[in-house]
Amino acid sequence: YVNRTGEYLDSAWSYEVGTIGLQPPPTDEWYPTGGDSRYDVYLVASLGNAFGLTQPDSFQAGNPQSYTSWIELRTEYIGFGYPDQYDPLKVTVAHEFFHTIHLGYDAYEPFLPDMSDYNVWWLEATAVWMEDVVFDEVDDYINYLPYFFRYPWLSLTAHDPTWQDWVRVYHMYASCVWPIYLSERFGTGGVNTAIIKEIWEGCAEVMYDNIIPATHEVLGEYYSDLNSSFGEFSIWNYFSGSLNESGYYSEGSYFPDLNDTMMVYDSYPVSVTSPSQPPEYLGANYVKFVPFDSTGGLRANFGGAYIPWKVNMIGYAVEGQGGNHRVREMNLDAFWEGTxxxxxxxxxxxxxxIPAVVDTTFHSGTYNYSFAAAFDTSLTGADPIQIVRSRTLSDGNVNEAYLDTLIAVDGLLPHTWTIETGSLPSGLDLSSSSGIIQGIPTDSGHYSIRVEVTDNSTPAYTDTATFRIFISQLPTQDWVGQSFPNPFVIGGTSENTCFPFDLTDDGSVLIRIHTVAGEFIREIFVEGLPAESYRSRNRLVQIGACWDGTNDRGEPVASGVYLYYIKAAGVTKLKKLALIR
Incomplete structure (x- = not known):
């Protein structure tokens, strides 16, 4: 148990610091009782109901907002309803270790400048998010999500400093769905851990509570902002549970749905002046209008109150429409009214x-609004043009042909595409008539573009959306690296260790795994690979350059140290890895 705890801690450090690039927790070796430079972790017999604790210790000289700390973990996790006590140990390690990093960035982030209140929601939300990033196979975070999806009107920042209101307490942990949205929405080729790192670095720039301004500023670098992103976040939350589909949460089918929280109407007209549970700041309501079988359409009106709102609407297509749903933002005037x-x-x-209260400044309390809906027999013409947002653009490589297409539905043809903000990688062009992006990129990096499409109506309808493209730099030399995670811990069928490498020309990779005594265990051979840098976990899993801890007969092998021989093009290495069961 002690050895596994150490291995899990090493894995958390390796991923959070080594892979993501977060700063390591401050060392305590500089003061007399601090010991050496290693981080202090204690296993204690009783932590009450807590799975783990991270305790702040002393601020660093010259940086009063950066604190050293220590972690306390339980001596066992038996009796909490888990079939394997190592599952809660894993996620607790990843969670608490991220707290040590939080305290290094800004231990005062939860506090108002006058210390009159504190709110740890962002610390807890990102720590729970980190559990799933480091130990994806456990999925413990899903147990918290009902406290978010059953109470969508609660503020994203909801908390209870007295720790008595358990809905608000658990809501802080359930708010991990926000960093999940951020990392998946603003990533390319999978989860983008960089955006959470950037927000925490923004938090550290200002002592005390700075999470909302920091998030707003970082989102600006992705051609978005807090208000627009929260509005879109409320749309993603609708596509959860049985409604989950490609383009939204990657694990959204395991999420609760929002059905029990919706206001539902199936007869018209509808007029509501005081909803029973209006939203708090960065909270949302969901109102469902059910069509009946008659030719015409729906006309919906909204009136807000004294605070910025985002109101989005979703037309969920009936079966047979191919998932061709319509997602539209209602245009609101200066009085927060719209149709x-x-x-x-x-x-x-x-x-x-979906009416949502938004702003870049915190507001307390709940905010009333009114809405109305009517069946209108005149609404039978073509719908306004809309960009299909649920798809992402494919990644590409420098000096290799690239081709992808933006798609719009409805509106009158022909459609005209333009780039409103941002730019494509050098070498790529957007066809104004077809929405095709093609060419041969000459520069690598992450690129964001905000595109506008216009139809041929009079007056013309337009729509805008933001897309991201990642272009990889082809490697200049063949390379093989250390398998990761190392050590890797077997506790579920999805766990494996991956073998990173680079190919400068099309080729193959060969991996042979042996015991330290020379006994053959497993061979992995992948051929027909294009020249590319194969370093991300998603890509390595995709091509099959990972090992699941079984031999060539599919039998689990024992814990221990193994040797592996890896050959990628002209590079051959013999390396070690450790497996723990």
Whole structure:
């Protein structure tokens, strides 16, 4: 148990510091009782109901907001309802270790400048997010999510400093869905851990609570902002549970759905002046309008109150429409009032209105609004043009042909595409008539573009959306690296260790695994690989350059140290890895 705890801690350090690039927790070796430079972790017999604790210790000279700390873990995790006590140990290690990093960035982040209140929601939300990043096979975070999806009107920042209101307490942990959204929405080729790192670095720039301004500023670098992103976040949350589909949460099918929280209407007209549970700041309501079988459409009106709002609407397509849903933002005037229509409503199973309170400044309390909806027989024409947002653009490589297509639905043809902000990688062009992006990129990096499409109506309808492209730099020399994670811990069928390498020309990779005594265990051979840098876990899993801890007969091998021989093009290495069961 002690050895496994150490191995899990090493894995957490390796991923959070080594892979993501977060700063390591401050060392305590500089003061008399601090010991050496290694981080201090204690196994204690009783922590009450807590799985683990991270305790702040002393601030660093010259940086009063950066604190040293220590971690306390339980001596066992038996009796908590888990079939394997090492699952809660894993996620607790990843969670608490991220707290040590939090305290190094800004131990005062939860506090108001006058210390009159504190709110640890961002610390807990990102720590739970980190559990799933480091130990994805456990999925313990899903147990918290009902406290978010059953209470969507609660503020994203909801908390209870007295720790008595357990809905608000657990809501802090369930708010991990926000960093999950950020990392998946603003990533390319998988989860983008960089955006959470960038937000924490922004938090550290200002002592005390700075999470909202830091998030807003970082999102600006991705051609978005806090208000727009929270509005889109509320849309993603609708596509959860049985409604989950490609383009939204990667594990969203395991999430709760919002059905029990919705206000539902199936007869018209509808007029509501005081919803029973209006949202708090960075909270949302969900209103469902159910169409009946008659030609026409829905006209919806909204009126807000004294605070910025984002109101999005979703037309969820009936079966047979190919998931061709319509997602539209209602245009609100200076008084936060607006109207949205859906033509030919029988093509929708339901139409959802999502009013959300947004702003870059915190507001307390709940905020009332009014809404109305009516069936309109005149709404039978073509719908306004809309960009399909649920898809992402493919990644590419420098000096290799690239081709992908932006898609818009509805509106009158022809459609015209333009880039509103941002730029494509050098060598790529957007066709204004077809939405095709093609060419041969000459520069690597992450690129964001905000595109606008215009139809041929009079007056013309337009729509805008942001897309991201990642272009990899082809390696200049063949290379093989150390397998990761190392050590790797077997506790579920999805766990494996991956073997990174680079190919400068098309080729193959050969991996042969042996015991230290020379006994053959397993061979992995992948051929037909294009020249590329194969370093990300997602890519290595995709091509099959990972090992799941079994021999060539599919039998699990014992814990221990193993040797592996890896040959990628002209580079051959003999390396070690450790496996723990």
């Amino acid at each position: 949205q229509t859906f033509n030919n409503w029988t093509k929708y199973r339901e139409i959802i209105m």
